[in-house]
Amino acid sequence: MPSxxxxxxxxxxxxxPKEIREMSVxxxxxxxxxxxxxFPYPQGLMDLNLGVIDPGLRCKTCDQKASDCPGHFxxxxxxxxxxxxxxxxxxxxLLRVTCRSCGRVLLSPDEVEKVVGTxxxxxxxxxxxKDVKKERVxxxxxxxxxxxxxxxxxxxxxxxxxxxxxVEHKLTPADIRARLEKIPDEDLIALGINPKVARPxxxxxxxxxxxxxxxxxxxxxxxxQRSEDDLTHKLVDIIRINQRFKENQDAGAPQLIIxxxxxxxxxxxxxxxxxxxxxxxxxxxxxxxxxxxxSQRLKxxxxxxxxxxxxxxxxxxxxxxxxxxxxxxxxxxxxPRAVANEMTVPVRVTPYNIEDLKQIxxxxxxxxxxxxxxxxxxxxxxxxxxxxxxxxxLDTVADMIEPGWTVERQLRDGDIVLFxxxxxxxxxxxxxxxxxxxEGRTFRLNPAVCPPYNADFDGDEMNxxxxxxxxxxxxxxxxxxVQENIxxxxxxxxxxxxxxxxxxxxxxxxxxxxxxxxEETLYLxxxxxxxxMPPAGKTENGIEYWSNKQVFSQILxxxxxxxxxxxxxxxxxxxxxxLCERDAYVRIIxxxxxxxxxDKKAIGAFDGQIVNRIIRQYGMKRAAEFIDQVTKLSIRGIxxxxxxxxxxxxxxxxxxYGQIDDVLNSAAIDVTRRIKIYEDGQLEPMPGRTxxxxxxxxxxxxxxxxxxxxxxxxxxxxxxxxxxxxxxVSGARGSMLNLTQMAGCIGQQSVRGExxxxxxxxxxxxHFKKGDRGADAHGFIAHSYKGGLNPTEFFFHAIGGREGLxxxxxxxxxxxxxxxxxxxxxxxxxVAYDGTxxxxxxxxxxxxxxxxxxxxxxxxxxxxVDVKGIVEAVLKEEV
Amino acid sequence: xxxxxxxxxxxxxxxxxxxxxxxxxxxxxRYHITTEQLPKIYHxxxxxxxxxxxxxxxxxxxxxxxxxxxxxxxxxxxxRPKK
Numbered sequence: 001m002p003s004x005x006x007x008x009x010x011x012x013x014x015x016x017p018k019e020i021r022e023m024s025v026x027x028x029x030x031x032x033x034x035x036x037x038x039f040p041y042p043q044g045l046m047d048l049n050l051g052v053i054d055p056g057l058r059c060k061t062c063d064q065k066a067s068d069c070p071g072h073f074x075x076x077x078x079x080x081x082x083x084x085x086x087x088x089x090x091x092x093x094l095l096r097v098t099c100r101s102c103g104r105v106l107l108s109p110d111e112v113e114k115v116v117g118t119x120x121x122x123x124x125x126x127x128x129x130k131d132v133k134k135e136r137v138x139x140x141x142x143x144x145x146x147x148x149x150x151x152x153x154x155x156x157x158x159x160x161x162x163x164x165x166x167v168e169h170k171l172t173p174a175d176i177r178a179r180l181e182k183i184p185d186e187d188l189i190a191l192g193i194n195p196k197v198a199r200p201x202x203x204x205x206x207x208x209x210x211x212x213x214x215x216x217x218x219x220x221x222x223x224x225q226r227s228e229d230d231l232t233h234k235l236v237d238i239i240r241i242n243q244r245f246k247e248n249q250d251a252g253a254p255q256l257i258i259x260x261x262x263x264x265x266x267x268x269x270x271x272x273x274x275x276x277x278x279x280x281x282x283x284x285x286x287x288x289x290x291x292x293x294x295s296q297r298l299k300x301x302x303x304x305x306x307x308x309x310x311x312x313x314x315x316x317x318x319x320x321x322x323x324x325x326x327x328x329x330x331x332x333x334x335x336p337r338a339v340a341n342e343m344t345v346p347v348r349v350t351p352y353n354i355e356d357l358k359q360i361x362x363x364x365x366x367x368x369x370x371x372x373x374x375x376x377x378x379x380x381x382x383x384x385x386x387x388x389x390x391x392x393x394l395d396t397v398a399d400m401i402e403p404g405w406t407v408e409r410q411l412r413d414g415d416i417v418l419f420x421x422x423x424x425x426x427x428x429x430x431x432x433x434x435x436x437x438x439e440g441r442t443f444r445l446n447p448a449v450c451p452p453y454n455a456d457f458d459g460d461e462m463n464x465x466x467x468x469x470x471x472x473x474x475x476x477x478x479x480x481x482v483q484e485n486i487x488x489x490x491x492x493x494x495x496x497x498x499x500x501x502x503x504x505x506x507x508x509x510x511x512x513x514x515x516x517x518x519e520e521t522l523y524l525x526x527x528x529x530x531x532x533m534p535p536a537g538k539t540e541n542g543i544e545y546w547s548n549k550q551v552f553s554q555i556l557x558x559x560x561x562x563x564x565x566x567x568x569x570x571x572x573x574x575x576x577x578x579l580c581e582r583d584a585y586v587r588i589i590x591x592x593x594x595x596x597x598x599d600k601k602a603i604g605a606f607d608g609q610i611v612n613r614i615i616r617q618y619g620m621k622r623a624a625e626f627i628d629q630v631t632k633l634s635i636r637g638i639x640x641x642x643x644x645x646x647x648x649x650x651x652x653x654x655x656x657y658g659q660i661d662d663v664l665n666s667a668a669i670d671v672t673r674r675i676k677i678y679e680d681g682q683l684e685p686m687p688g689r690t691x692x693x694x695x696x697x698x699x700x701x702x703x704x705x706x707x708x709x710x711x712x713x714x715x716x717x718x719x720x721x722x723x724x725x726x727x728x729v730s731g732a733r734g735s736m737l738n739l740t741q742m743a744g745c746i747g748q749q750s751v752r753g754e755x756x757x758x759x760x761x762x763x764x765x766x767h768f769k770k771g772d773r774g775a776d777a778h779g780f781i782a783h784s785y786k787g788g789l790n791p792t793e794f795f796f797h798a799i800g801g802r803e804g805l806x807x808x809x810x811x812x813x814x815x816x817x818x819x820x821x822x823x824x825x826x827x828x829x830x831v832a833y834d835g836t837x838x839x840x841x842x843x844x845x846x847x848x849x850x851x852x853x854x855x856x857x858x859x860x861x862x863x864x865v866d867v868k869g870i871v872e873a874v875l876k877e878e879v
Numbered sequence: 880x881x882x883x884x885x886x887x888x889x890x891x892x893x894x895x896x897x898x899x900x901x902x903x904x905x906x907x908x909r910y911h912i913t914t915e916q917l918p919k920i921y922h923x924x925x926x927x928x929x930x931x932x933x934x935x936x937x938x939x940x941x942x943x944x945x946x947x948x949x950x951x952x953x954x955x956x957x958x959r960p961k962k
Contacts, residue, residue, distance in 0.1 A: 836910060843916045852947035864946075 013197025071212025103182025
């Protein structure tokens with residue numbers, strides 16, 4: 001293999017006609033491709049000198065087969081020069097800044113120096129069109145300059161004043177070429193052009209390169225007909241017109257016909273280079289589809305750069321819908337049997353594994369069920385020949401296997417794969433899992449790993465990639481495995497943890513003291529790996545009972561000590577600690593839950609205090625184990641009681657409905673009273689606000705308070721017996737506000753933080769009087785979702801809801817672009833061994849990474865050291 | 880005639896100091912770099928003008944840092960390209 005070399009410089013220039021002819025292996029003169037026997041015409045577009053695409057033929061230039069010949073350029077001699085569309089702006093600039101007679105730049109040496117600077121002190125600037133005044137006199141030869149008009153796509157003309165009238169005089173490409181030829185080399189440098197690699201006249205084509213057939217292969221359709229590439233079609237057009245042009249020229253055709261043909265040739269060359277030029281109808285295929293010519297191959301999302309180089313389709317990958325399976329470990333992923341049978345890992349045969357691999361080869365490509373051992377699809381001989389395993393050759397091939405062969409083994413349980421969900425916004429979007437072959441057609445994953453992927457199961461699909469070498473597998477496992485990614489570098493806390501039902505379940509299990517008999521205790525602890533039962537917490541009438549906190553303590557590491565407040569904590573002024581009536585004061589002493597409820601704060605994704613502490617004290621592996629066990633225990637916990645929510649869970653009693661009506665009525669009266677004060681001109685404006693703004697704020701405040709009061713009334717009726725309350729209090733899903741809106745009152749709808757004001761003249765809807773400032777005329781919804789909205793309320797609700805949707809749509813596109821630019825700016829920076837952040841060139845960006853050299857992943861929610869947590873763990877008390 | 884404002888006395892402007900030649904060579908050997916690898920600052924930056932640093936001087940900037948409390952950075956003074 002050649003050794004890597006450092007690139008010294010890259011030079012960008014134009015191909016000169018001389019270079020085009022030199023690199024050409026054949027002059028192309030015939031527009032036809034193949035003769036009646038299907039053999040390429042010599043000097044035609046498919047000439048055998050340009051490379052070969054048919055297997056069996058040999059290239060006439062390099063004498064190689066189709067698979068090895070890279071292809072060679074040919075050329076077409078154009079009858080007359082034509083403009084290259086890609087350079088029209090450069091041509092326009094050059095025509096405008098240079099003299100029409102002597103070709104010098106239309107600036108005196110002093111003026112040039114003012115823009116470009118002297119040789120010693122260069123400004124780095126180049127002469128632009130703005131530096132040259134229009135229609136001035138050449139400072140070198142005194143010639144009067146004319147205005148140059150440019151009409152898209154390729155027409156240039158001079159404006160001549162004749163008898164006081166302005167007449168446009170068209171410049172042919174030949175005229176333009178002659179003028180560009182006259183520009184001296186010295187002047188080009190001031191214009192930002194290096195004349196050694198790019199003489200301006202080379203932007204006018206006199207000879208056209210014909211790309212090798214290898215980049216425009218023809219395909220043979222099912223009916224045996226040949227279908228040519230779009231580029232070949234376009235080249236055929238160019239050669240035809242060029243030929244006709246030459247014939248007419250030789251025959252001395254009238255000027256008019258010559259001009260027409262010239263323009264036609266220009267059109268064909270233009271669309272050959274770029275078929276999406278403004279002011280030029282795109283060239284079309286017979287079917288009406290626009291042709292995909294040179295620039296279309298490169299441009300855009302599916303173009304060569306973004307579509308084939310920066311990103312491309314890969315082998316050994318798989319994609320399907322995902323669904324949840326709480327019985328899997330977080331580090332596992334369930335894959336369908338069909339996927340496991342199709343995807344393979346190459347295994348080199350050695351004396352140590354030869355018997356196993358022979359057996360795998362004998363198993364063949366069909367795996368009857370998920371528990372059957374894996375088979376193989378191909379074996380590879382030392383000479384790199386692949387043998388496909390089929391029902392009839394299994395034993396013969398298996399007996400042939402010797403050390404040095406390679407067996408492409410199917411996937412089996414425990415193989416390491418990379419699992420990914422787009423958009424891949426952070427590094428946790430691709431993680432390494434161990435596979436588990438399962439029946440069904442979906443990828444299965446533990447719901448606890450949904451947060452890092454941002455996945456749900458409403459039809460999401462995910463991708464899976466199988467690393468093919470031992471190094472790749474090791475790297476994937478050590479760097480990307482799920483347990484290595486529990487901590488997020490975003491905030492230094494766990495991003496993997498319980499969600500939804502896990503939190504509801506563990507909350508219901510651990511909230512308030514409860515006692516379970518032996519059967520119940522075993523039911524709860526069945527999925528958890530414990531060696532023996534703890535001693536019973538109490539014995540009543542000879543029956544042993546275990547407390548709920550004892551049950552949970554079984555999955556905690558024995559030496560864990562920590563104190564914190566649960567999600568259900570109300571932040572009372574003075575904490576009652578162990579006597580908290582909400583049981584929100586969590587105390588874990590020596591691996592035993594002494595008091596408090598386990599909920600989102602303890603085990604949830606993003607919060608997970610216990611998970612965080614286990615990582616710091618016992619490492620990632622133990623934490624992954626804990627997450628597995630806590631999710632399984634919580635599922636048992638939720639199944640023990642059952643958990644559901646229905647429409648009647650939003651019902652309140654008559655007294656509450658009466659109270660809610662009273663609150664809303666008094667609020668409405670308060671609002672009308674304030675409006676009255678305002679209309680009487682008695683309202684005192686708040687500092688810095690107009691009277692109207694003051695009134696609006698007061699109304700918003702009154703209505704907001706009213707809604708909160710209805711929520712409190714509803715909350716008084718709905719206790720922890722209500723599933724929605726359990727979910728809100730434990731932090732599993734939703735909030736008390738959602739419950740307020742379902743049972744009490746939806747409240748004020750707003751657009752941009754203000755009451756809804758837009759609509760008709762002085763009113764939001766025709767249902768209200770003009771100038772009505774009342775609550776219901778500006779989007780206050782007094783009903784609840786359960787009670788139902790009236791039509792005006794419904795409409796206001798839709799207005800408020802729409803704003804939310806628009807905001808999310810705008811935010812995602814804006815933050816997506818922001819992230820793209822950020823990644824482009826930062827992608828190659830790295831932290832050097834001396835703690836500095838440097839570019840690949842060794843330039844320093846930061847003298848200390850993050851100024852404190854702290855890895856945010858390993859920080860405690862931002863702080864380098866979690867002093868409070870450590871002290872509390874040692875003292876076993878809150879400090 | 881207006882009194883000239885010293886930008887360094889503004890609360891939000893971090894302290895800029897001109898570094899001596901010995902300090903610069905110590906800095907360069909500490910990080911094993913040439914001056915070209917340092918971050919840059921233009922010669923007409925208001926803070927650079929106040930401490931009267933010239934092109935090719937190195938200045939030390941002492942900032943308050945959210946993470947570390949106090950952080951030092953170094954910048955090479957360069958000429959601002961015209962336009």
